[in-house]
Amino acid sequence: MTDFSAKRRPQHGAGQDSIDQSLLERIAAGERPALHELYVNYYQRLLRFLYRITGQLELAQEGINDVMLVVWEKGHTFTGRSTVSTWIMGIAYRKGLKLREKSKRWSDRFKAADIDDWNEPFLPSEKPTDEVIMQDLLARALRQLSPEQRAVVELTYFHGYSYQEISAIAGCPVNTVKTRMFHARAKLRTLLPKLGADGPYK
Amino acid sequence: MNHETANGVLPWYANGTLADDERQHVEDHVHACLTCHLELKKEHELHELVRASPTVNLAPEEGFDRLSRRLDDDARGGRSAVEQLAGAVERLWGPLSTLSSATRFSMAALVLLAFAGVLSWRTIPPPVVQGDPDYFTLSSEFKSAGSELDIVFADHVSERELRALVTEIDGSIISGPTALGRYRIRLTDDAVDEAHLSDLIRTLSHDERVRFAGPSFAGEETAE
Numbered sequence: 398m399t400d401f402s403a404k405r406r407p408q409h410g411a412g413q414d415s416i417d418q419s420l421l422e423r424i425a426a427g428e429r430p431a432l433h434e435l436y437v438n439y440y441q442r443l444l445r446f447l448y449r450i451t452g453q454l455e456l457a458q459e460g461i462n463d464v465m466l467v468v469w470e471k472g473h474t475f476t477g478r479s480t481v482s483t484w485i486m487g488i489a490y491r492k493g494l495k496l497r498e499k500s501k502r503w504s505d506r507f508k509a510a511d512i513d514d515w516n517e518p519f520l521p522s523e524k525p526t527d528e529v530i531m532q533d534l535l536a537r538a539l540r541q542l543s544p545e546q547r548a549v550v551e552l553t554y555f556h557g558y559s560y561q562e563i564s565a566i567a568g569c570p571v572n573t574v575k576t577r578m579f580h581a582r583a584k585l586r587t588l589l590p591k592l593g594a595d596g597p598y599k
Numbered sequence: 600m601n602h603e604t605a606n607g608v609l610p611w612y613a614n615g616t617l618a619d620d621e622r623q624h625v626e627d628h629v630h631a632c633l634t635c636h637l638e639l640k641k642e643h644e645l646h647e648l649v650r651a652s653p654t655v656n657l658a659p660e661e662g663f664d665r666l667s668r669r670l671d672d673d674a675r676g677g678r679s680a681v682e683q684l685a686g687a688v689e690r691l692w693g694p695l696s697t698l699s700s701a702t703r704f705s706m707a708a709l710v711l712l713a714f715a716g717v718l719s720w721r722t723i724p725p726p727v728v729q730g731d732p733d734y735f736t737l738s739s740e741f742k743s744a745g746s747e748l749d750i751v752f753a754d755h756v757s758e759r760e761l762r763a764l765v766t767e768i769d770g771s772i773i774s775g776p777t778a779l780g781r782y783r784i785r786l787t788d789d790a791v792d793e794a795h796l797s798d799l800i801r802t803l804s805h806d807e808r809v810r811f812a813g814p815s816f817a818g819e820e821t822a823e
């Protein structure tokens with residue numbers, strides 16, 4: 398029987414969590430090099446996730462330091478009920494939504510039409526491939542979702558979290574996670590009509 | 600396991616995070632339910648697409664230096680009044696800087712690194728949005744995108760053929776092409792319903808003159 402399910406991403410392994418946990422213990426004891434190591438380990442993940450939520454690279458970068466400041470100050474309160482990665486992504490989730498809200502208020506006030514960086518900033522020097530067209534479409538389709546829905550999509554498909562983990566990250570019931578995903582999928586199906594039509598991207 | 604339950608967890612079946620018993624139940628259902636079987640195929644494609652989507656790559660060191668300075672300040676028992684004021688101004692103006700900042704360009708260039716080796720790109724300036732009243736009128740006017748669609752034409756299609764096709768579907772080009780070759784088309788009949796639009800999109804998708812056809816998204820500006 399075909400196994401349809403994908404493999405988990407390596408960053409979620411139990412081995413990774415024990416590395417994270419010992420780093421966090423050292424951080425809680427005030428060891429700056431341990432913070433540096435965790436910072437480097439999580440940087441790309443957080444940058445991508447925060448960028449997806451906020452839509453702005455500068456906000457995403459600001460968000461990483463907000464998150465890591467909490468890790469530095471509250472590391473000793475980590476109970477181990479979840480993995481370190483879920484805990485950190487949960488902090489990022491809340492910071493990301495807050496930053497987005499803040500910048501939205503500013504852009505509303507100044508009547509900026511679009512607060513996001515995502516608008517086709519690049520011009521390919523050659524004819525764009527189908528893949529590039531499809532990725533552009535995906536990026537624009539994701540923008541049509543709420544930040545909360547976008548976070549669920551990103552955490553599931555890119556970061557490979559379970560719905561239980563996402564419920565811990567987003568601080569909401571499992572059913573809310575499923576509902577957000579349900580609406581996100583319905584919307585993406587409409588916006589990406591080629592999905593599942595005749596093979597990938599076609 | 601009933602259809603709603605199984606269907607609701609397909610994304611996590613696809614990403615391999617369901618517990619063993621739940622996964623088995625979903626699998627049994629998927630083999631018996633055509634709807635879920637087809638949807639799972641879409642799930643896998645969406646999964647692949649998101650995983651393949653470009654990641655911004657920036658070096659962490661600069662960010663960590665900023666964090667270190669912040670921690671040093673805190674350790675010294677707070678910052679001076681001048682520093683606090685500077686920090687407050689920076690925080691207030693931070694969001695605005697995204698509208699005009701030159702660093703956008705260097706960042707855009709860094710985003711490109713994600714693509715390096717795959718494609719060669721060059722940057723173009725982002726659309727000017729600041730304080731342009733026409734821009735806002737335009738974007739709010741077209742908020743309802745019900746009778747609009749986006750088309751990327753095949754490479755071999757000439758300008759004349761392109762216009763002929765647009766006339767065939769009783770539409771007109773309202774913007775485009777974008778950097779990625781996307782045209783936005785408005786149908787003359789603006790009372791067109793969703794079913795008709797998706798039929799049209801399906802037909803166009805199989806037309807050899809068309810590389811891509813899809814609904815246009817509400818809220819996106821048309822003057823690109």
Ligand SMILES: [Zn+2]
Binds near residue numbers: 601606632634
């Ligand atoms: Zn089913």
